[in-house]
Amino acid sequence: MRNVALALADGAVVAKRNLIKIKRVPEILIFTTMSPIMFVVLFAYVFGSSIEIPGTTYREYLIAGVFVQTVIFGSTFTGAGLADDMTKGIIDRFRSLPMSRSAVLVGRTGSDIFYNMTSILVMTIAGLVVGWRIRTGVFEAIGGFLTLLLFAYAISWIMAFVGMKVSSPEVVQNASFMFIFPMTFIANTFVRSDLLPGPLKTFAEWNPVSAVAQAAREAFGNTGSLPQPDVWSLANPIAYTLIWVGIILVVFIPLSVRQYNRAAGRTK
Amino acid sequence: MTHMIRTSGLVKHYGKVVALDGLDLLVPKGTVLGLLGPNGAGKTTAIRILTTLLEPDEGSVEVAGLDVRTQPDKVRERIGLSGQNAAVDEHLTGYENLDMVARLYHLGRRRSKARARELLGRFELTEAGDRPVKTYSGGMRRRLDLAAALVAEPEVLFLDEPTTGLDPRSRAQMWSTIQELVRGGSTVLLTTQYMEEADRLANDIVVIDRGRAIAQGTADELKAQIGGERVETVLANAADLPPAQAILSGFSVGEVQVDEQTRRLTAAVTGGADVLRHVLQRLSEANISVVDVGLRRPTLDDVFLSLTGHHAEEVEESTADELDESSHEREREDAR
Known part of the structure; x- marks a missing residue:
């Protein structure tokens, strides 16, 4: 228990350092929030003009999908940030201090929650501008945003692991896109998963990304008169999402911490 | 202790x-x-x-x-x-x-x-x-x-x-x-x-x-082990190298080093400036003309030469960390 408290306290110090960096180099935040806006606008107007979702409008359907995709893309920021840190002398400083061995990771994934909150805020505004609406109450909506953030947090830990396995920020981007594109496209993010052919349909239905999108859609009241999904994963999207979040954290937190200690000692 | x-x-x-x-x-x-x-x-x-x-x-x-x-x-x-x-x-x-x-x-x-x-x-x-x-x-x-x-x-x-x-x-x-x-x-x-x-x-x-x-x-x-300072002389004529070397040997702790290309002689000495004066005197008595002369502290290279007989060369296959460090150093220079 003392270890956890130490990890959180030291993690907060490291997170503060990461946030100061965002303040000093605001371009990082500006450019990374541009892409969500671009996604919202492009999908809404390009796909929105030709894709029809019976039972609701495409824009209503789309936004939750863009939210999920963007926070997942945003988690590569975690990996790239760590990979960048690992090339700097500051990691030696951290490792020679009596601080928690997981603080650098706790701090990085923690500061990225702020980063994801910013991009969700930007997308929400962009979504409202193109005609998307929250049709439920404040609490449901907050629940939807929390689900997104929680899932993004879990993915950050996967990316943290990736970021330390490779050790150049550029490789993180490329390596993770190979995984993120199929994960976010073979899902109900942009099209209805029940209309996909055979194996893709099964994959999409059990893909946790679909569950997160479904949970968000329901939380924002964007499901219109779409048929209620009959697969357990999508009929209970919040429960299914939480299960995945739990699995990812249980697997990747220890894995990442071990990799941090190993990677930092590897070269020197 | x-x-x-x-x-x-x-x-x-x-x-x-x-x-x-x-x-x-x-x-x-x-x-x-x-x-x-x-x-x-x-x-x-x-x-x-x-x-x-x-x-x-x-x-x-x-x-x-x-x-x-x-x-x-x-x-x-x-x-x-x-x-x-x-x-x-x-x-x-x-x-x-x-x-x-x-x-x-x-x-x-x-x-x-x-x-x-x-x-x-x-x-x-x-x-x-x-x-x-x-x-x-x-x-x-x-x-x-x-x-x-x-x-x-x-x-x-x-x-x-x-x-x-x-x-x-x-x-x-x-x-x-x-x-x-x-x-x-x-x-x-x-x-x-x-x-x-x-x-x-x-x-x-x-x-x-x-x-x-x-x-x-x-x-x-x-x-004391490697000799205190170094007397370094550069001669005008290469032909004077052997007699000059003989003169310096009289003052040197250990062997006098001769670099024929630059006509430079280096000797480890312990007496400081006095030795330098004597060396110059002996060289001029022998009619050897000197382009440059000086007294300097031993460098790492001198230490190595005295202790190991080889120069303080860098290890050819640099260790992983040194490679790493020099690349960081470069990155940082670039960033500046």
């Missing part, structure tokens, strides 16, 4: 490259040990092991009475490290860097703030304290890095080539800062490539080559 640093039979391989090959070190409390050697000799590897950043393959290592291998956490509470790559965050201000380090030493919010300001003052960084570090000069970064190492008033301080890459003025400034620390009674292990630096700052010097100690002693003892 209590020893604050004690290693014995330290061995570390990087793949096939042997970085440390049975290194023994003993540093009594309150003294400064200078680890002198060329690039790739294993200095940084030794520091990394002593500061818990790297596990040795073999050997025992103790800092402040604690086994580094089994109690790294306890060791970290009692040491400070300042490396050749200033380990400070570019985007943070000097103050923010020190405050962060203090928080991570668990000094608490208020004490951390006070300590950060105090150290900025002590290292003459008060004015620059609220500017991001990326605007700092190389010397300022090093001072900040050293300040960060001192945040928790460590019992043992490790300085890895504290002045490498600094301009002469910053180097002199760094030296006086370190000398002040030493007067305060700290136990310090410092690595350097400069004989002069080891001479000035260290009580004891260990010369290392290819991962093992090849000589050890106080600066005076080492100098």
Whole structure:
């Protein structure tokens, strides 16, 4: 228990350092929030003009999908940030201090929650501008945003692991896109998963990304008169999402911490 | 006598490259040990092991009475490290860097703030304290890095080539800062490539080559072993080399070195300026015309030549860490 408290306290110090960096180099935040806006606008107007979702409008359907995709893309920021840190002398400083061995990771994934909150805020505004609406109450909506953030947090830990396995920020981007594109496209993010052919349909239905999108859609009241999904994963999207979040954290937190200690000692 | 640093039979391989090959070190409390050697000799590897950043393959290592291998956490509470790559965050201000380090030493919010300001003052960084570090000069970064190492008033301080890459003025400034620390009674292990630096700052010097100690002693003892200063003469005519060499041999501790291409003769001497005067007198009596003559302190290269008979060459297959470090150094230069 003392270890956890130490990890959180030291993690907060490291997170503060990461946030100061965002303040000093605001371009990082500006450019990374541009892409969500671009996604919202492009999908809404390009796909929105030709894709029809019976039972609701495409824009209503789309936004939750863009939210999920963007926070997942945003988690590569975690990996790239760590990979960048690992090339700097500051990691030696951290490792020679009596601080928690997981603080650098706790701090990085923690500061990225702020980063994801910013991009969700930007997308929400962009979504409202193109005609998307929250049709439920404040609490449901907050629940939807929390689900997104929680899932993004879990993915950050996967990316943290990736970021330390490779050790150049550029490789993180490329390596993770190979995984993120199929994960976010073979899902109900942009099209209805029940209309996909055979194996893709099964994959999409059990893909946790679909569950997160479904949970968000329901939380924002964007499901219109779409048929209620009959697969357990999508009929209970919040429960299914939480299960995945739990699995990812249980697997990747220890894995990442071990990799941090190993990677930092590897070269020197 | 209590020893604050004690290693014995330290061995570390990087793949096939042997970085440390049975290194023994003993540093009594309150003294400064200078680890002198060329690039790739294993200095940084030794520091990394002593500061818990790297596990040795073999050997025992103790800092402040604690086994580094089994109690790294306890060791970290009692040491400070300042490396050749200033380990400070570019985007943070000097103050923010020190405050962060203090928080991570668990000094608490208020004490951390006070300590950060105090150290900025002590290292003459008060004015620059609220500017991001990326605007700092190389010397300022090093001072900040050293300040960060001192945040928790460590019992043992490790300085890895504290002045490498600094301009002469910053180097002199760094030296006086370190000398002040030493007067305060700290136990310090410092690595350097400069004989002069080891001479000035260290009580004891260990010369290392290819991962093992090849000589050890106080600066005076080492100098006696290798001859104190060097008389260097450059002749006008190559034909005069043999007679000049004969003359110099009379004053030299050990062999006189002859470089025929540059017509340069180097002799290790112990008598200082007097010897120089006599040498000149004898040379002019022999009608040998001299283009240049001088007395200088021995360099690392001279030390190596005397001790090993070979020059202080860099190890060809640099160890992984040195490769890594030089690429970082370059990146940082680029960033500036």
